[in-house]
Amino acid sequence: MHGDDGSQKESLGLIAGRGVYPALVARAARRAGVDLLSTVAFVGETDPEIEQLSSRVEWLRVGQLGSLLRFFRRSGVSRAIMAGAVAPAHLFDLRPDLKALLLLARLKVRNATTIFGAIAEELRGAGVLLLPATTYLEDELAPAGHFGGPSLRPRQKEDGEFGFRMAKEIARLDIGQSLVVKQGTVLAVEAFEGTDKTLERGGGLGRGKAVLIKVSKPEQDFRFDVPVIGRQTIEMARRSGVALIVCEAGKTLILEKEKVVQLAEELGISLYGMREGGENA
Numbered sequence: 001m002h003g004d005d006g007s008q009k010e011s012l013g014l015i016a017g018r019g020v021y022p023a024l025v026a027r028a029a030r031r032a033g034v035d036l037l038s039t040v041a042f043v044g045e046t047d048p049e050i051e052q053l054s055s056r057v058e059w060l061r062v063g064q065l066g067s068l069l070r071f072f073r074r075s076g077v078s079r080a081i082m083a084g085a086v087a088p089a090h091l092f093d094l095r096p097d098l099k100a101l102l103l104l105a106r107l108k109v110r111n112a113t114t115i116f117g118a119i120a121e122e123l124r125g126a127g128v129l130l131l132p133a134t135t136y137l138e139d140e141l142a143p144a145g146h147f148g149g150p151s152l153r154p155r156q157k158e159d160g161e162f163g164f165r166m167a168k169e170i171a172r173l174d175i176g177q178s179l180v181v182k183q184g185t186v187l188a189v190e191a192f193e194g195t196d197k198t199l200e201r202g203g204g205l206g207r208g209k210a211v212l213i214k215v216s217k218p219e220q221d222f223r224f225d226v227p228v229i230g231r232q233t234i235e236m237a238r239r240s241g242v243a244l245i246v247c248e249a250g251k252t253l254i255l256e257k258e259k260v261v262q263l264a265e266e267l268g269i270s271l272y273g274m275r276e277g278g279e280n281a
Contacts, residue, residue, distance in 0.1 A: 014037060021084040132222040132223055146270070175191055177216065180203060181210070199233075215248045226252075229252060233260075234267060235267075
């Protein structure tokens with residue numbers, strides 16, 4: 001897109017869900033030279049702060065796919081990022097417009113992956129390339145090895161490695177991407193309820209010595225589905241009795257990384273990044 005002076009303007013579309021994630025993407029994109037940020041925000045989901053960070057904002061309800069595509073077309077958007085979750089209940093309580101109805105009618109299985117995958121195809125058909133949701137935030141990905149909180153004890157390292165293998169299996173089966181272990185026993189497995197509820201159940205059983213593991217799926221689509229750890233995860237781990245969080249290095253986004261590491265230090269929660277086949281694989 002060209003500015004009034006004829007210069008080339010860097011343009012980006014942002015589909016903004018809940019939490020701090022969209023604002024982090026917006027700020028990082030601006031630092032990377034994006035001049036025109038056209039944001040689709042959702043009523044009841046997106047933090048209004050996004051208006052201060054965007055060139056233009058279109059407030060929609062979840063399911064207004066036609067309006068989203070028209071807004072991006074009017075704004076001259078050819079690249080977009082989807083950042084921040086939409087409440088799972090809203091995905092199952094859609095009030096779709098005609099465009100979204102036709103999309104849903106084509107889906108044999110309706111879950112977050114199939115719905116967002118179909119939306120990505122609709123965007124591509126409208127000339128909009130959906131970028132990985134980690135774009136501009138590569139420095140916020142989990143590193144390999146210990147990166148926050150107390151050093152690991154040998155038993156914790158063993159539990160982390162065991163839990164990582166188990167978590168990869170449930171992820172492969174598309175059950176969930178997190179689980180809680182203690183002393184070689186799986187205490188809780190994530191399903192539809194999400195990581196926080198899994199932490200509550202597993203941490204309660206672990207009595208202060210449990211380990212949370214969070215991984216990616218084998219065919220993870222990072223355009224709209226990124227494993228995430230934030231300050232809320234650290235606080236929930238502390239309340240639930242989880243002493244160590246193991247995440248997949250290079251594939252888990254640490255939202256507000258410096259603040260997360262600082263909070264982990266304060267609360268005594270260890271943070272560790274692992275890769276399949278070994279931490280340095």
